[in-house]
Structure formats: C-alpha cells, structure tokens
Amino acid sequence: MALIVATILLPLVPLVIQSFTRGYVFPQLVPAEWSTRAWSIVLATDGGTWKALGWSVAVAATVTALALLVAVPAGRVLGLRTFRGRRVLEFLVLTPLLVPAVAVGIGLDITFIRLGLSGTFWGVVLVHLIPAAPYAVLILAGVFANYNEDLEVQARTLGAGPLNVLRHVTMPAIMPGLIVAGFFAFIVSWSQYVLTLQIGGGKVLTLPVLLVSTASGGDVAITGALTIVYALPVLALLVVTSHHVVRAGLGVTGT
Amino acid sequence: MKSFGTVRATLRTDGAVHPGRLLGRLTELHRLALLIVALAAVAVGCSGGQSATDATSNPDDWEAVLNAARGQTIDLYMWGGSSEINRFVDRTYGPILEQEFGITLNRVPVADTVDAVNKVLAELQAGRNEGGSVDLIWINGENFYTLRQANALVGDWALQIPNARFVDWDSVAVNRDFGLAVDGSESPLGSAQFQFVYDSARIDEDSLPRSYIELGEWIAAHPGRFTYPAPPAFHGTRFVKQAFYELTGGVDPWLGSFDETAFVEGSAGLWDYLTEINPDLWRSGRTFPPDIASLNRLFANGEVDFTFTQLPGGIQAEIDAGVLPATARPFVFDTGTIGDFHYLAIPTNAGDSEAAMVLANLVLTPTLQAAKLDPTNGWGDGLAISLDLVQGEDRIALQRVMDNLAGAAVSFDRLEAVRLPEVNQEYTLRLEHDWDVFIRQSRLAG
Structure with a gap:
C-alpha cells in the first residue's frame, strides 16, 4: 500500500519543489531561490485558475453522471445476455477509443457549430462522452458478467418492488463497479485537451486547456503550480473512492 | 453512420435465429438509443441560440460604436504562455473597459495563435457568419495572411478609430504585415525586434x-x-x-x-x-x-x-x-x-465587434503604450504608435519610459539603427x- 502511494505521489514532489522556486536551473541541486510568486499568480482570484477549475469539475461531473446513465443498462445487456453479435457490439462500443480524438474532433466541430453546440458547456460534455462512455460501459459489462440475477428474482419473490430491488439488491452489488466506472469516466473527461479545445473553443476553458497554454511559455514554476492544482482533485478522488471500493468489496459482490 | 448500419444488420441476423427473444433485447437497445437521442436533444436545447448581431457599426461614428459596445463581452484570443503578459492585459485593460466603457474583457489563452485562426475558419466553413466566438485576435504574419486570404477579417476599421492618429500608417513597416497590405483590417498593438x-x-x-x-x-x-x-x-x-x-x-x-x-x-x-x-x-x-x-x-x-x-x-x-x-x-x-509590428484583428463573424474596436483603440492610448513598454509592468513590448505623432505630457511620459529602461535592454537608438x-x-x-x-x-x- 505504501509502495502504491509512493508511486503515485513521488512524481509530484519535483513539481511541488519547482513551484516554490524562481529561476531553478541546472546545476543547482537545491534551489538557490525560494519564492511563492508562482503560487500567488496561479491562485490569484483574477488569474483564471479558479474559473478553469470550476469548468473542469462541472464538465467532468456531468460527464460522469451521463456516462453511468448510459453504461449501467448497456453494461447489463453486454454482461448478462449472450446473443449473436455481442462481440460485434462490444467492438462497436470500443471504436471511439480506437479512432484518434483529433480526427473525430475536426469533423464534429463543424457539426457542433451548425447545431449551436460549439463553445458551450453541453457541447463539451457531449464530446467528452465519446471517449468516457466506452470505459464505463466496459467496466460495468465486466461487473454484470459476475452478477447473479437470481438475487433480484429472490427479492421480487419476497415481495420487493422494482425500486426496492434496485435500491437494496442491484445497487449494493454493483456499487464498487459503479464507483470505478465513474472514476474512469471522470478522469477521462478531466484529462481531455484536444477535444475540449476544439469544441470548447476557449469558451469552456478547462484546466488542461489553461495548463497547455501556460506551459507554452516555459515558466516552470507557474506550470508546476498549475499542474499540482490539476492533479490534486483527481488524487483526492482516488483516495475517497479507493476507500469506498475496498469497503463495498467486502459486501455483496463476488458471486 | 456505418456503425449504425452494422448494429441493425447484427440485430436482424440475431432475430432470425431467436425471434422470441429479439423483442426484449431490442427494447433494451432501443431504450439506450432513445436515451442518447434524448440527451442530445436536451443538449441542443440547453445550448440556446447564439445572440444575433447587427452589422458592424461604422467606426466613423465613434459615439455609435461606444453605445453599441456597452454591455458587450470581448472574447480576446491571444497566446497565453506568459503569465506576466496575461496579467498585464487583465489588470490594465480589463478595469478600464469595465468602468469607462461597460465592456467585459474575456481573455482566452491559446497555446498557439493558429488555434484561434482555425476556430474562425471552422465557424465560417460551417456557415456561422455572425455571432462567432472570436471577437479579437492578437495576430501577425502567417496567421494574418491566412485569415486575409480567406476574407475572414473586417476591413478598413483600423484606419478610422480615433487613436489611429498616433499610428504612422504611412510607414511600410506598419501598413504592410509580412509584405501583405494591411488595408485597415488590423490595428497595431505593439512592435517587436529580433x-x-x-x-x-x-x-x-x-x-x-x-x-x-x-x-x-x-x-x-x-x-x-x-x-x-x-x-x-x-x-x-x-x-x-x-x-x-x-x-x-x-x-x-x-x-x-x-x-x-x-x-x-x-x-x-x-x-x-x-x-x-x-x-x-x-x-x-x-x-x-x-x-x-x-x-x-x-x-x-x-x-x-x-x-x-x-x-x-x-x-x-x-x-x-x-x-x-x-x-x-x-x-x-x-x-x-x-x-x-503585431496587431489586433476582428473576424468578420465576430459577435462583439464594436467592443473589439474599443479595445483596439484603447491599447493605442499613449500612456497605456508607455505602460506596456515598461518591462517592470510585466511586458516590455515595443510601441505601436509613433513618438513623433504624440504631443504634450504624453510624449514626455513616453520619452521617460524609453530613456529609463533597465540595463537588460538594447537602447532604442541602437535598435533603430540596425532595424530591417x-x-x-x-x-x-x-x-x-x-x-x-x-x-x-x-x-x-x-
């Protein structure tokens, strides 16, 4: 466990150091000059970081919710039913991940402009669903493959209505998978640069878009600070969800 | 669309073998399809229509431009790699625009100006000829050339804005951008020298x-x-x-x-x-x-x-x-x-072109040009205006900044002498x- 945490956090250490320096260059081993300049610029209320953070959270959260909404029924069919053509369908679900995002984005941009979706929140959400939804569907298909439908039948026999079945049987059983799928959808949306730039066009200015334009200037202190702002929410989410996954894992799953 | 056809084909084969079970499966897939369609519809609905804009006001009637610009938001697309330049733009122009002209400045940082150029071209290609998302681009050279060739820039205005009187439009260095005639389709922001x-x-x-x-x-x-x-x-x-x-x-x-x-x-x-x-x-x-x-x-x-x-x-x-x-x-x-020189240009489909003109005019104000030149304010960009065309106190202020640049600069006389x-x-x-x-x-x- 400690090893995993170290693997995740160690790469961030140089960034943290870098973000508190000014003119930290080779061959200095220890920075010659410490400074909070980068942080005061990055965290300044008029600097755009907070707005970008807001956009990123709103987009990623919406994408996660919509991806799960699509993925639960789709994953259930793919995981529980055997039918001719299932493999083809699975492949089709995967296709958005096989085509480069740039190619998709250029074509979609024109369509989205015509639909009035370009440069809007919902346009960006929709385009993020293209790479995000397949991950969620695949993960939930895996979860449902190990799911025993008989439990639902039993609950129905004992008098539970559809809603109670969903609440007390289905949801607890698939919860760990739901969290993992949601986490993946969130991360995929959180890290989209090309599609956000193409469809968002600078109006929907998420953290990756801000980060790349900042990095083009070569100020490592500011880039470092912004990268930490970008990485922290995902790390926090990882901590929170891993806890849930472990706890839920002790519950109903594992048929 | 091809994939959709394949799905249908798959289902048909499937159905031929197990006609009884097809119905249930179809319903599940159907629901999924319906859900996606519904989501798309919601998204289209939520995005709302773009506000239609009137034809661009004529900068000859500056009062009319100022009136039309009030309440507009400028989407200024510019390279965002320098936090110092970004801050200068946000903190110098932003408050003046808001307090004196009732205009909101929305600076959009791009990693490369060509991103903004492509945005404009894509919108025009898609038939969005008004209410476009880019109001003003910081631009010169190849990117100007591209947009000008595509007839994607508003013309003539730059010669008519009030502060154009400070710009030496007779100079070839100003009125041609990389050899291409500017014809008032972009207004200088500053100058550079290698x-x-x-x-x-x-x-x-x-x-x-x-x-x-x-x-x-x-x-x-x-x-x-x-x-x-x-x-x-x-x-x-x-x-x-x-x-x-x-x-x-x-x-x-x-x-x-x-x-x-x-x-x-x-x-x-x-x-x-x-x-x-x-x-x-x-x-x-x-x-x-x-x-x-x-x-x-x-x-x-x-x-x-x-x-x-x-x-x-x-x-x-x-x-x-x-x-x-x-x-x-x-x-x-x-x-x-x-x-x-580098310039500010307005795409033909800009949604807030009047506000864009107000900003392009504002940046030519002699005192603001002096502030931009002074690297202690974060930039150190060269003048877009000609010192000879500025009079009185403004001229003294400009001269003072030029004479007092820190040691990390080549003198203006020297730059002038070797300029090509x-x-x-x-x-x-x-x-x-x-x-x-x-x-x-x-x-x-x-």
Whole structure:
C-alpha cells in the first residue's frame, strides 16, 4: 500500500519543489531561490485558475453522471445476455477509443457549430462522452458478467418492488463497479485537451486547456503550480473512492 | 453512420435465429438509443441560440460604436504562455473597459495563435457568419495572411478609430504585415525586434559575434553551445530569415514580390552556411528545440550560450520571472535585425465587434503604450504608435519610459539603427519549407 502511494505521489514532489522556486536551473541541486510568486499568480482570484477549475469539475461531473446513465443498462445487456453479435457490439462500443480524438474532433466541430453546440458547456460534455462512455460501459459489462440475477428474482419473490430491488439488491452489488466506472469516466473527461479545445473553443476553458497554454511559455514554476492544482482533485478522488471500493468489496459482490 | 448500419444488420441476423427473444433485447437497445437521442436533444436545447448581431457599426461614428459596445463581452484570443503578459492585459485593460466603457474583457489563452485562426475558419466553413466566438485576435504574419486570404477579417476599421492618429500608417513597416497590405483590417498593438540574448556572467561583451559570419566562427570554436528553434517556430524562422538577408548581401533584393529564380540562386549560400554550422550545434544538430520556451530553458540551464528575444523594452520581465538569469542581456548584430509590428484583428463573424474596436483603440492610448513598454509592468513590448505623432505630457511620459529602461535592454537608438523590414510572406513560407528539406531532412538522411 505504501509502495502504491509512493508511486503515485513521488512524481509530484519535483513539481511541488519547482513551484516554490524562481529561476531553478541546472546545476543547482537545491534551489538557490525560494519564492511563492508562482503560487500567488496561479491562485490569484483574477488569474483564471479558479474559473478553469470550476469548468473542469462541472464538465467532468456531468460527464460522469451521463456516462453511468448510459453504461449501467448497456453494461447489463453486454454482461448478462449472450446473443449473436455481442462481440460485434462490444467492438462497436470500443471504436471511439480506437479512432484518434483529433480526427473525430475536426469533423464534429463543424457539426457542433451548425447545431449551436460549439463553445458551450453541453457541447463539451457531449464530446467528452465519446471517449468516457466506452470505459464505463466496459467496466460495468465486466461487473454484470459476475452478477447473479437470481438475487433480484429472490427479492421480487419476497415481495420487493422494482425500486426496492434496485435500491437494496442491484445497487449494493454493483456499487464498487459503479464507483470505478465513474472514476474512469471522470478522469477521462478531466484529462481531455484536444477535444475540449476544439469544441470548447476557449469558451469552456478547462484546466488542461489553461495548463497547455501556460506551459507554452516555459515558466516552470507557474506550470508546476498549475499542474499540482490539476492533479490534486483527481488524487483526492482516488483516495475517497479507493476507500469506498475496498469497503463495498467486502459486501455483496463476488458471486 | 456505418456503425449504425452494422448494429441493425447484427440485430436482424440475431432475430432470425431467436425471434422470441429479439423483442426484449431490442427494447433494451432501443431504450439506450432513445436515451442518447434524448440527451442530445436536451443538449441542443440547453445550448440556446447564439445572440444575433447587427452589422458592424461604422467606426466613423465613434459615439455609435461606444453605445453599441456597452454591455458587450470581448472574447480576446491571444497566446497565453506568459503569465506576466496575461496579467498585464487583465489588470490594465480589463478595469478600464469595465468602468469607462461597460465592456467585459474575456481573455482566452491559446497555446498557439493558429488555434484561434482555425476556430474562425471552422465557424465560417460551417456557415456561422455572425455571432462567432472570436471577437479579437492578437495576430501577425502567417496567421494574418491566412485569415486575409480567406476574407475572414473586417476591413478598413483600423484606419478610422480615433487613436489611429498616433499610428504612422504611412510607414511600410506598419501598413504592410509580412509584405501583405494591411488595408485597415488590423490595428497595431505593439512592435517587436529580433535580438540575441547572452549571459554577461559567462561571455565577455567584447567577444560576442556581431554578424552571422562571426557567429559561424564562434560556433566552430564552441561546438555544442549554440542552437535555434526549428522553423516554423517563430524565432527559428526569424533566425534563418535574418541569415538569409545577411548572406545574400542585404534585404533590398527581396523587398518586391516573390522571385523564384533569384530565391533559389540567393538561398544556396544560406543552406551552405546552415549545413556547415549544423554539426557544431547543440546535440550535433541532430535535433532542435521546438520553440523559444525550450531554448530559454536550455540557455538558463547553461546548455547553450545564446537565446533570442523579440522585446524592444528588454528582458527584465523574463528575468524577474526567473525564466532568464539575472545576468542575461540582449544584443544585436551589426548586420541588422528584423523588426515588425503585431496587431489586433476582428473576424468578420465576430459577435462583439464594436467592443473589439474599443479595445483596439484603447491599447493605442499613449500612456497605456508607455505602460506596456515598461518591462517592470510585466511586458516590455515595443510601441505601436509613433513618438513623433504624440504631443504634450504624453510624449514626455513616453520619452521617460524609453530613456529609463533597465540595463537588460538594447537602447532604442541602437535598435533603430540596425532595424530591417520583413519581406513577402511567400519568402517566409519558402524558407520554412526549404529549411525542412535542406537542413532537417538531409540531417536525417545523412
């Protein structure tokens, strides 16, 4: 466990150091000059970081919710039913991940402009669903493959209505998978640069878009600070969800 | 659409085998499809219609422009790589626009101006001829050329805005952008001039190379200590073009329209020169830094001895930011350096073109030009206006900033004395193309 945490956090250490320096260059081993300049610029209320953070959270959260909404029924069919053509369908679900995002984005941009979706929140959400939804569907298909439908039948026999079945049987059983799928959808949306730039066009200015334009200037202190702002929410989410996954894992799953 | 057909085909085959079970499965898939369609519909609905705009007001009637601009939000697309420049724009222009003109400034940072150009072209291609998302672009050279060729820029306005009286529109340097007539379709924001940067703690000023010939000798004597960004990166193209001027005996033969025969003949010496220095470049010339930010980093880390700057006001802002060492100093070759202007342009489909004009006019205010020139305010950008056209106190204030630039700047007289013009865009494109063939590719082959 400690090893995993170290693997995740160690790469961030140089960034943290870098973000508190000014003119930290080779061959200095220890920075010659410490400074909070980068942080005061990055965290300044008029600097755009907070707005970008807001956009990123709103987009990623919406994408996660919509991806799960699509993925639960789709994953259930793919995981529980055997039918001719299932493999083809699975492949089709995967296709958005096989085509480069740039190619998709250029074509979609024109369509989205015509639909009035370009440069809007919902346009960006929709385009993020293209790479995000397949991950969620695949993960939930895996979860449902190990799911025993008989439990639902039993609950129905004992008098539970559809809603109670969903609440007390289905949801607890698939919860760990739901969290993992949601986490993946969130991360995929959180890290989209090309599609956000193409469809968002600078109006929907998420953290990756801000980060790349900042990095083009070569100020490592500011880039470092912004990268930490970008990485922290995902790390926090990882901590929170891993806890849930472990706890839920002790519950109903594992048929 | 092809995938949809495949799904249907799959279902049909399926159904033929198990007609009884098809219904249930279809319903599940159906629900999924319906859900997606519904979501798309919601999204389209939520996005709302773009606010339709009236035709652009005529800048002749400035009062009308100001009235129309009130309440508008300018989407200013500009390169966002310098936090200092970003802050200068947000904190200098933002409050004035808001308080005096009732305009909101929305600065959109892009990693490369070409992103904004592509945005405009894509919107026009899709038939969005008004209410477009880009109101104003910080632009020059190739990007201006692209949009102008596509008839994507509002014309004439730049000559008619009130502060155009401070701009020397008679100067070829201003009224032609990379050889292409501006015709009032962009208004200057500032000026730049190509300079070399060295570290005074490492190299004695007297031993600096002062021409490309001397630079060649310097590189041979110090292998691995020099490189330049690979064209078409802006500074790389500048470096190559300036060498082209010097090695062909000056800029004069190239001021007209593109001449293929003369170019091929003249540029042969340039490719010989660049091929000759190449093995002694950083990493033996096998690779080049992709942009000026990377070259600055190599310079700051002591891997190479020179980098470049475009700022006539000097590099103090970059020193303060820690991007360049405190002992870095700019210098220029005796054989001349290229100076040019950069501009603000309004796309034909801009949704808030009046507000865009107000900002383009505002940046030409002499006191604000002085503030932009002063690197302690974060920028150090050259003047867009001509000192001769400014009178009274404003002129004194401008002169004071020009005289008091910190030590990390080349004097204005010196810059003026060695300034060379830009040439036709075709020469630039051709230099970039041939550099790729003669230098980059031949290095790969050899």
